[in-house]
Each structure stands twice: as structure tokens, then as C-alpha cells.
Amino acid sequence: MAIQLEKRLFTVEEYHRMAETGILQEDDRLELLRGELVKMSPIGTRHAACVNRLLRLFTQRVGDMAIVAVQNPIRLNDNSEPQPDLAVLQPRADFYATAHPQPGDILLLIEVADTTVDFDREVKIPLYAQNHINEVWLVDITAQTLELFREPTPTGYRYQQQLTIADKVAMAVFPDVEIGVAEFIG
Secondary structure, X not given: OOOOOOOOOOOHHHHXXXXXXXXXXXXXXXXXXXXXXXXXXXXXXXXXXXXXXXXHHHHHHHHHHOEEEEOOOOOOEOOEEOOXXXXXXXXXXXXXXXXXXXXXXXXXXXXXXXXXHHHHHHHHHHHHHHOOOOEEEEEEOOOOEEEEEEEEEOOEEEEEEEEEOOOEEEOOOOOOOEEEHHHOOO
């Protein structure tokens, strides 16, 4: 007979208090997803290089039309505060000093993966859809592909497309800003 154990789930406020009181350290590399503390994978050199390329490309191409944030928290709801690799955000005068960005602030989220593709695709992408993030890109460094997700529903994204390094991509909100996939998957 299997015994079902009940998990103790955390809220964003409890998660922050654990950090403030020293239970969690700044370098613990954790994300709060659906109330659970999830350990993030170490960042390898190819992953870091891809994020650096994305940061440079988006900073250059969207300029003052948006804020580009790297590996910073976003607050999806009361029990989820992931740290996507890159977030393109609505401009705000305070640069989100008073609160982490929330779904209405997010123009695009990008997850870069080499070893975590399945986790990102099966856990994080559905979480983003359930919280009405309009557009998400999943960069698979190993396969050298970009998976594009748009039109969120409670069960996932209605529109999905896989692009290769030969393709170009543009954000839905900035359709004139094209980026070659090969420019960030090096």
C-alpha cells in the first residue's frame, strides 16, 4: 500500500522571509514554482554565452521600448516566482524597484536550456501559460532550436512553432524587430 505524503507548499511571502532571515542564502539558486522550492541547475558556459548574446541583441534592438532583465525573479502569482533567463518587460520609470514584474508587465520570457529542456517544456512553459504570459521562447542549445509559444490557455499554449538556426524570429509585440536564431545560438 502506497502512502501519500502531504507536501508543505510555500507562498512568495514565506519564500522571501526565508531569504530575509538567512534560512535561504542568496547563492542557493532556487526558484519557487507552484509552492515548491526547486533547485536550479548550474549555469554552463554555452548557456551563459547564449544568455549574454540574447541580452546584447535585445538591448540593442528594443532600446527604450522595453526593459531587458537577465535571470531576475518574476512574480506569477502567490506561489510562483521563477527566474527566467531573459525577460523583456514593459518600461517602468522605477525599473521594477518597488515590486518584481508580474504577468501584465511581461512582453516576452526566454528560457535557455541544455540539460533542462524537458523540465522547462513540461513544468515552466505550462506554468507560464496558466499565468497568461503571452509569449515564451525556449532555446534548446543542444538541438540548436528555438521553440516559440504564443496564445496562452489554462492547458498550455495554443500556438507553438519550432525554428532552426536558419530562421529569423520576431516578438509578437515588436514584429519589425527580427533576430536571426543563429545570432544567439552560437
